[in-house]
Amino acid sequence: MLSVIDILTRFWTDMIERADGPMTFRFFLQPTMALITALIDGIKDAKVGRTPYAWLLTHSHAGDRIVVWREGITATARILLLGVGMDVIYQFRMFGGFKYPVEAFVIAVVLGFLPYLILRGPITRIASYVLRRK
Numbered sequence: 790m791l792s793v794i795d796i797l798t799r800f801w802t803d804m805i806e807r808a809d810g811p812m813t814f815r816f817f818l819q820p821t822m823a824l825i826t827a828l829i830d831g832i833k834d835a836k837v838g839r840t841p842y843a844w845l846l847t848h849s850h851a852g853d854r855i856v857v858w859r860e861g862i863t864a865t866a867r868i869l870l871l872g873v874g875m876d877v878i879y880q881f882r883m884f885g886g887f888k889y890p891v892e893a894f895v896i897a898v899v900l901g902f903l904p905y906l907i908l909r910g911p912i913t914r915i916a917s918y919v920l921r922r923k
Contacts, residue, residue, distance in 0.1 A: 803892055811882050815875045819900035822868045827905045830864055831912030835920055841910030861909075865902050872897030 808816060834842065845857045862869075876893035880886065887893075 800889075800892060803889065804896065807876075807879065807896060810879065812875055812879050815872065816900065819868055819872050819875075819897075820904040822871070823865060823901050823904035824908055826864055826868065827908040827912055831909045832916045834909070834913040835916030838917075839913070841913045843906060843910040846906075861902065861905065865905050868901035868905075869897045872901045 807813075830842070834840075839845075842857070842861065846854060846861075849857060873893045876896050877887050880888060880893065
């Protein structure tokens with residue numbers, strides 16, 4: 790029986806090894822796709838005068854926060870699915886099967902949703918500034 794420490798050690802070791810293994814292009818592809826999506830959504834937010842995305846996530850009421858989360862997940866759904874798909878291929882090549890679904894999900898979120906979450910707000914602020922100057 791594996792202990793929690795063994796599982797976490799394997800998890801982090803596998804995560805770090807993904808950067809050097811096959812399919813490392815996804816470490817550029819997914820964040821780039823997230824940047825493009827954040828750019829499109831951030832400019833839309835600026836045009837309608839909406840509050841930056843991360844601010845809405847942290848300062849909205851619980852019901853509104855769920856709506857904001859859904860919007861972000863919907864916007865990045867293709868990126869997340871692509872990330873999981875690429876990790877499935879990686880796992881088949883490295884481990885001979887799809888053995889670690891949690892790792893596939895975590896890597897997809899870290900490479901696909903996290904950059905979107907971080908970039909959308911600053912893009913909205915920059916676009917708002919540019920639009921006000923015109």
